[in-house]
Amino acid sequence: MHSAIPHLIELQRVDHLMAAVRAEIETFPKRVRDADAKLNGARAAVLAAKEGLVNSQKERKKFELDVQQWKDRAKKYRDQSGAVKTNEAYKALQHEITNAEGEVAKAEDAQLEVMMTGEEAERRVKHAEANLKEDETAVAKERKEIESQQAEKKKQLESLLAERERALAPIPEDLRELYARIAKRHHGVGLAEARDGQCRGCGMRVLPHTLQELRRDPNEEIYRCESCGLILYTLEPIPLPDPAAGSGHAASSASNHS
Ligand SMILES: [Zn+2]
Structure with missing residues (x-):
């Protein structure tokens, strides 16, 4: 993200x-x-x-x-x-x-x-x-x-x-403009959460690749919903690449905080 x-x-x-x-x-x-x-x-x-x-x-x-x-x-x-x-x-x-x-x-x-x-x-x-x-x-x-x-x-x-x-203050100029432009068209809404594979702004499916990119941290790309155009973000935890058997939860929380 x-x-x-x-x-x-x-x-x-x-x-x-x-x-x-x-x-x-x-x-x-x-x-x-x-x-x-x-x-x-x-x-x-x-x-x-x-x-x-x-x-x-x-x-x-x-x-x-x-x-x-x-x-x-x-x-x-x-x-x-x-x-x-x-x-x-x-x-x-x-x-x-x-x-x-x-x-x-x-x-x-x-x-x-x-x-x-x-x-x-x-x-x-x-x-x-x-x-x-x-x-x-x-x-x-x-x-x-x-x-x-x-x-x-x-x-x-x-x-x-x-x-x-x-x-x-910390938002780069081009993103401020993008947000303002989108929000103007969407009654003040510029962003939507991508949750459960869906854009919460319009309900349409978000491509798995986009979800993956959203979860990748840090990432200097901005992803927008393909159907409504809102800037997507995710609050879902970054999934473990391949949870090794035996070290499940400890590994998960460690990787989330790193
Ligand atoms: Zn959407």
Whole structure:
């Protein structure tokens, strides 16, 4: 196996971690937006309640004017009634006065009703504002939590970048490029283990000759899977050339450590 393989394996491990951390960092802006969006409903409720209040105030003004107008009219008729000459004219004025007073009473009733709905509208505004405030507090807390998680992930990414530099340092330039090229085509995967005669990247068979070469140590060749193109490595122990009878295990472990 090429002497740079362990470093490439380490590089790939770090790259996978970095990709996971980056993917998580990418979710943060959306999480912040989602948290903010939780306020939309409460904000709309405040606006609607305020609109309701403004409408009821307008209506109240209108009935106030009505009351005033009818009162003025009744007063005018009463003033006139002192100066009328005929009984008929007097009766007619009395009729107008009664009518105007009736309208005053009607407008006052309507005004009272509007005042009551106005109070209800005021309560609704207060309630909606309190709800919004509560939601804002919760969302602010959530945002703070998201921000601290984000800061934590950025720190992680920085330390992984340093780890990546360390893994990269001993790898020759041409192998770095090869790894980068392959990983780019394979969603960040540049290497695959050859195990049980198979490429673990794609499941295809690895030629016995290639397996043999992979197990030969050291070896300055790079072997790639013929079907998927990933750089192959093996963690399988180097088999004994010909285990002599009698010295089985001791010989095996000795040869593995040499
Ligand atoms: Zn393969």
